[in-house]
Amino acid sequence: MIALVDCNSFFCSCERLFRPDLKNKPVVVLSNNDGCIISRTQEAKQLGLKMGGPYFEIKSFCRKYDVHVFSSNFSLYTNISDRVMSTLEKFSSLVEIYSVDEAFLDLSTCQNDLKVMGKKIKQTIDQEIGIPVGVGIAKTKALAKVANYLAKKSDEVVVLDNEEVVNDALKLVPIEDLWGVGRQNQIKMKALGIMTAYDFKNYDNEKHIQSVFTKTGLQLKKELEGISCFSLSKATPKKKSILSSRSFGQVVTSKEELKKSIAYHISLAAQSLRKQNSLCSQLYIFLRTSYYGKTEFHSKTTQINFSVPVDDTLFLIEQGMKAVDKIYQQNILYKKAGVGLEKIVDNDSYQLGLFDRPNNERKTLMNLMDQINNREGKFTLKSMACGVDNSLWKMKQDFKSPRYTTSWNDLYKLK
Ligand SMILES: [Mg+2]
Incomplete structure (x- = not known):
């Protein structure tokens, strides 16, 4: 069970x-x-x-x-x-x-x-x-x-352990509330007269289900019948691309501020890259205005490829700063910036080329930085490129509670 x-x-x-x-x-x-x-x-x-x-x-x-x-x-x-x-x-x-x-x-x-x-x-x-x-x-x-x-709905523990209980339960679940049924499929199901999870379980044309809702749809139906198709897995799969981006709390026009935000996002993305023990061969960055701004929508993206995959925050920031120089334009009201790490490979399976030399000092530095930031809180140790005062591009968070469990300064105080 x-x-x-x-x-x-x-x-x-x-x-x-x-x-x-x-x-x-x-x-x-x-x-x-x-x-x-x-x-x-x-x-x-x-x-x-x-x-x-x-x-x-x-x-x-x-x-x-x-x-x-x-x-x-x-x-x-x-x-x-x-x-x-x-x-x-x-x-x-x-x-x-x-x-x-x-x-x-x-x-x-x-x-x-x-x-x-x-x-x-x-x-x-x-x-x-x-x-x-x-x-x-x-x-x-x-x-x-x-x-x-x-x-x-009941605040009770619900155990569905026999056919009768299962059927009664399925009758109470409207098809739009069934796990894994998206908006498009709801419409199709209702057109077939499937209104509840119970109707879906009892829909007898399996071939039809597979052709309309693909293999996953059929597997879902089998699962409702009590036949296990989706197994439990412990490992979280590694991400194939890592993104970090945020809208600014206000518009930003200064290149220096944009650079700080890109350095900030690269630091976050590179840390998750190392956390899953991977390397990346491509970095892309984007800068854009608001979709709903008063001026015309403007968006620019650029990417940089590396011949040797990397996970080094400082190297990535250096590249990111060059990329900002390339796509930044004056007098644009920027509202969002972000970065993506792509072409991700496993750190263990990657083979160094004949002329590549691993930079062990930098690896040690990155390890140390991750350790300190995990223990003391994000950005305790950071590249100066991220800046000290981020108030110009930071998110709007007017009602944020203290970080009670992850920051020493915010520890809960008894009143
Ligand atoms: Mg919940």
Whole structure:
């Protein structure tokens, strides 16, 4: 059997963790640059606040109904997520981290009653981390998703362990809420008279399913029948390209400021590249204006190829700075900048050419920098190219909470 554990309103729950006064109060978390709602509590939902709703439209509503608004604080959320995931490892030797707030657990060797097990998981995460979770348990991943969907509604652990219970559950899931069914497929399914997950499970023309919804569609149907097609995997696959980009809080025209932001993004991207033990042979950078700006849209990209794949932040920044010189234009109101690392290869499988020499001092320096930044917080040690004052191009984060768990300066203080 497989359990799906999913944190309730995860980002909001992380904020509440350090603000117990917000218990039972409406809370929302906004996307980058305080754009739109990406997480909301049950209370905010009940007020009618929608996911993806733009903040400027609901600003006065939030004030009126005393909705607590937070800018996203991803360093806090990832840290809490890591804690949740490592706590889950106590319950199963195979935990697949599916997203920042969701994980599948293999419970096939579990000797206990599954409902009791589910309750124990819920309790432990609540006691040790303080995050509320929903637990759904069933034979396959897709069914565990269904169980979890129902668990969310009742705040109970839902176990789907026999045909009858499974069928009853599937009848309660509208097709648009079934895991893995995108908007396009919903329309096609409804045209075929498939309104619920139960209808899909019982649709008897498998050939037709495969031709319309491809092999994955058929696999999903099999999963609902209790035949496992999506296996659990522990390893997170290595990224084939690594991107880092952000919109600025305000328009930027100065080349120096743009360079700082590119150096900043290269530092982040190169660190993730080293984290997954890879090298890259291509760097691209882009600068662009806002899509909704008063002036005409302007966007420029350039790429640099390296004959020897690299993971060295300082080298990449040097190249990035040259690239900015190449594409920067005066009098443009830049609103976004970003970088991408492409043509990524495994560090272990890469063979040095006959005339290439590994730069061991730089490797040691990069290792040391990663160690210090992992321990003391991002950008404790950085290239001066990133600048000291980033206020000109930094994101808009008017309502950001302290980084309680990842920054010494922001440690929670008892009042
Ligand atoms: Mg969730």
